[in-house]
Amino acid sequence: MTPTQIKSHSHPIIVAENLAKTVLTAEGTLHILSSIDLIINSGESIAIIGESGSGKSTLIGLLAGLDTSTSGSISLNGLDITQMNEDGRAAIRNELIGFVFQSFQLLQGLTALENVMLPLELRGDKKAKAIASRLLERVGLAHRLSHTPKQLSGGEQQRVALARAFATQPKILFADEPTGNLDSKTGASIIDLLFELNSENQTTLILVTHDAHLAARCERTIKIEAGQQV
Template structure:
């Protein structure tokens, strides 16, 4: 990435291969490059070099329109800062991507997943009327409802109380098992990371696999 002081390297040479249906966790300190890597893998950002393939599609060679089509068909994303549309209700925020994908019974599905994250009584509230934890749960319901083959999650339980966080974590891995969902998450929670098939540590832009039995 270019800067006023010359090129700035955020991520070092990185190789990561994730099998279909696999769950992986990426851990590391703030500023280590975890969220940047997640954004690149999801096609939300574009790397200055290298290749990223999603189900055989090299998104590194695509323009934004091409990457958006890949995201529509293959990818859901849980953002750490929610990314909810402020003028839409919780229900409408979850419903919108389903309508864009022309999903059958979209409203029923949106309501189902809002119920699953404990927000069945808040469906008609806009984000400003919801707490941070409730907004996070709307963002999670939106990602779950799309039921794409890949889910990227940036600190999915970071704004939740322990009981709700456990419920969300259980749902993550239930979807992972039931629908062969490929799950890639960034987390500071060692319990959540330990439930994944593989764990990686990110340190100063370098990704290193954490072997079973090693301390996180």
């Protein structure tokens, strides 16, 4: 398969070649993903679509270095992460990547501010508190800094998650069904905010979604069916 065409003015930030993921089960080898070739440019917004169980989440898991592939290679910003160990990939994630999850994934014991500060503190940023406060103000939660996730609504929690995702000014943002757990109105406002922040930060966005309208807001769509790119 030919690598997907790229924008001429920017450099490739994610390159995946001949990517495959298989698992061994009692019934034999199960192919979850096979022969994926991708080139994603810096600043691009990509929607990954496909039915449940098609392999979308596995794909972004591999691309973000959260999981290891069975074969093939992935390079992020020119670095081959398939050659790295878990701690190497963790360093790359901290430096390059931001995440937004369907179920928010905030640490329950921490306040909104502390949740946003977390990735900054992990990289030893001395201005963590100031950056986190500014971002929470940007997502409209200036009055909620000391609240814990339990004291926030679903929409507010996802705003905290957005602030956290952009805190380290990542080059790439992976968003996995970011509106899946929200009502349509709240979901729409979150998506607006996501795209706003994305354009402000010139981030490469990889968005996994079921929603065709949402996919249409991205510059490009990659469809996965039964573990294959179509």
